[in-house]
Each structure stands twice: as structure tokens, then as C-alpha cells.
Amino acid sequence: MSIEVNNISKNYGTQKALDGVSFSIQKGEIVGFLGPNGAGKSTLMKILTTYIAADEGHASVNGFDVNDQQKSVQQSIGYLPEHNPLYLDLYVREYLEFNADVFGVAKNRIEEVIVLTGLTAESHKKIAQLSKGYRQRVGLANALLHNPDVLILDEPTTGLDPNQLLEIREVIRNVGKDKTVFLSTHIMQEVEAICDRVIIIDQGKIVTDKKLDTAIAAHQEQVIEVEFDRVVTDDALANLPHLVSKLNTGANVWELTFLSSSDMRSTVFDFAQNNGLKTLQLNQKNKNLETLFREVTRK
Template identity: 70%
Template structure:
């Protein structure tokens, strides 16, 4: 077992950041850790990497207890925090050499992680000259220097443009072939593209833990997009059974239902009853975003 968390709790004054959180992650899994802002994601990651201590419960990483075997945990974990701490005045290779000395790893490993993370074209530059995407690569290279079995990545794609997102996503997916990866992000498409499994936390408690495929099948919420030949008052939609929300996006309405039953027939009946012609009608596919909304609302 790569990560074992049992009844971990953490309080900040009167605020309960983590409330008896428990889960396990097997070796070789890539697991996405999702939740709204303030749900407890970063707090748990800091506990797993020994930056802070829990108020209760136990946690092990690679079999090492985060409280009593902190040094062993640190040696076996690669951590990229949300705010990537870099020395901007150092050159990429200089910075990695410094960290290699800290970890007491061979200097040959520096060239290996530079190649692995795609830093070769920028390795001669100062970190302050790099784009956000390449700075994230430097952070990942640092986390990989000591060849850890587990990578813990807190918001690794924050602030990246679409091209950088794809690059970092592919990099993480490639790294995950040989290592256990536990990552948090707000970008659902990234989780769907990278992860085998998803853990969702809300208000300090785990609300779901499953594969993406299974989670999507559980979603009760159904969303239909429809465009009519004329404007429609929102109040009219109350005629349709199980409708919980109607949102007007320019000329298209997004109708949300709380049922597995296909409601497109009822939308047709609604249009006919109100003298409307349907110009477009589609059932939006269920995705992780639907799961997230349903589990954290």
C-alpha cells in the first residue's frame, strides 16, 4: 500500500479542516483529489508530506508513519506544493544541483530528470526567465530527483495556458507509469485525462471514492440543451417534471433534471404545448463535473 490514511483529523481553532478522513491508495495508482476551496485538500497533503501534523488519526506513506518516521517519509515522497517554491535567481541546473546535494543523490540524476521533464531546452536559463509551465517542470524535476515511489502534487497545473496544460498533463501521466501519483486540481478535464480514480472531499469529509467510470454512472443529474425559435420566459419551464434549473445561455437553454429518465420527450411536449419550434436539442453527456456538482452542492 502506497498511502494509508485512517481517521485523520485537523482543526484550525474552531474550524475543522479534516474530519476523520480515511482512504488507501495502492502502488501504481494515479488518484485525483478533488474538492471546493477550503475543503481540506492542501491540509491533508501537508500532513502526508510531514509539513504539518494531524490532531488525530494515523497516516502512512510507503509503510512509514508520518508522525514517528517523518524522515523516511520525506525520503520516499516527491512533493510539489501549490505555490512552487523556487529560487528565481538560480539557473535550472544550479538549482537542481543544490537539491541533489540535499537529497545526497548522484549528479548524473540531474541530467536524467532534466530529460524526463522536458527541461533540456531551458536548462541553461535562470529560473526567473522561465514561463510558468517550465517553472512547474522545474518543480516536478526537483520532486523526482531522489526517485521517490510516491508523488504528491498540489494543483500542479494552476495558472498554465492550454498548451502548457497538455504538456504537464502528459508529463504526469508518463511519470505515473512507474510511480504512485496523488494530485489535487480544480480542472476536471485534467482528472478525466490523467487519473484512474477520484476521491472527493467536502467540508473536511470524504464524500466519494471511486473510479471515474463508476462515478459517472452514479450521477442522477441530467442536463439537456435546447434552442427554440423564439424567446421563452423562465417561469414556463415549471411545467416540465423533475426540472430543477433552467439557465439561458444566449439563444440556448440548459435544463437540469434530477432523474435518470430521458426528459427530451417532455421537452418536445413542452415546446408543442407552448407553440415553440425546437431548433436544437441535445442530451449533455455525464462527466466528472456533474459528479463534482452533485457531491459537493
């Protein structure tokens, strides 16, 4: 296994950040790691990168124990933390040359990662001159310098605009073809676009660990978008069976979320008929990772 986590727990004073977390990731998988703020994502990544130690349990990366073989773990992973630490007064190539010396890798590897991460046109600039998207590319290039088998990326797309998101997504997808990638993010679309498996953590516990398509299909939450011909009150809609949330998205259009394995469109249609309403549109929206996330982390 590329990553093995067995019954990991971590406390910060009286707060339990991780509570008996276990999972394994095979070589070549791209795994999305999701959870609400404070769920324990960054804590687990810091444990896997040997930055902090767990209170209980064991973990290994590429067969190296994160407690007893820290140097070997560090040499076998590429890590891009949430707050990408860069020396802004250095030029891109200068920064990568410095880190190449730290890792003890050949200088020709610098050109390889520059090309791989799309930095060629910006490589002559100081890092301070780069946009957030290109700074993230520099961080990713640095994580790839020593050609690690495992990439651990903590919120790699934070603060990027839509164009930069697409660019970084493509870079991660390309490097993930021959590496194991463990990716933490709040952006569901990134996981859907990049990952083939999702692990969701909530309050320090794993609540979902499945192949992405299987995980989405297995959950029964569905979203119905309906437009009535006139105003409908919250109280009236509250009588719909299996309704878990409702959102007025404009005029008389509602987004209704149900927890049921049955197609609820007929129920909404009957509701309209019984209340003297007409349905101008009635659509079932596709299940996606966001609906799954809301379901498994709903308090």
C-alpha cells in the same frame, strides 16, 4: 498500500478542516483529489507530507507513519506544493544540483529528470527567465530527483495556458506509469485526462471515492441542451420535473440540468409541445466529472 489515511481530522480553531477522512491508494494509481475551495485538500496533503500534524487519526505513506517516521516519509515522496518555491536567481541545473546534494543522489540523476520533464532546452537558463509552465517543470523535476515511489502534487497546473496544460499533463502521465500519483486540482479536464480514480472532498468529508468512469456513470445528473423557436421564461421552465438548474446560453438556447435516471429529452419535448413551442435542437450532453462534482458538492 502507497497511501493509507484512517479517520484523519484537523481543526483550525473552531473550523473543522478535515472530519474523519479515510481512504487508501494502491501502488501505481493516479488519483485525482477534488473539492471546493476550503474543502480540506491542501490540509490533507500537508499532513501526508508531514508539514503539519493531524489532530486525530493516522496516516502512512509507503508504510511509514507520518507522525513517527517523518524522515522516512519525506524520503519516499516527491512533493510539488501549490505555490512552487524556487530560487529564481539560480540556473536550472544549479538548482537541481543543489537539491541533489540535499537528497544525497548521484549527479547523473539530474540529467535524467531534465530529459524526463522536457527541460533540456531551458536547462542553461536562470529560473527567473522561465515561463510559468517551465517553472512548474523545474518543480516537478525537483520532486522526481530522488526517484520517489509516491508523487503528491498540489494544484500543479495552476496559472498555466492551454499549451502548458497539455505539456504538464503529458509529463505527469508519463511519470505516473511507474509511480503512485496523488493529484489535487480545480481543473476537471485534468483529472479526466490523467487519472483513473477520483476522490471528492466537501466540507472536510469524503463524498465520492470511485474509479473515474464508475463514479460518473453512477450519478443520475444529466444535461439537456435545447433551442426553442422563441423566448421562454424562467418561470415556465421551472415547472419541468427533476430540474435542478437552468442556464440561458444565448438567444433561445438553454442548458437544462436534471437529476433523474430517465432520459429527460422526451419531457422537454412534451413541454415545448404543451406550450406551443418548437424545438430547433434537443441534445443530451455527455455526463462528465464537472456534473458529478456539482451534484455531490451542491449545498
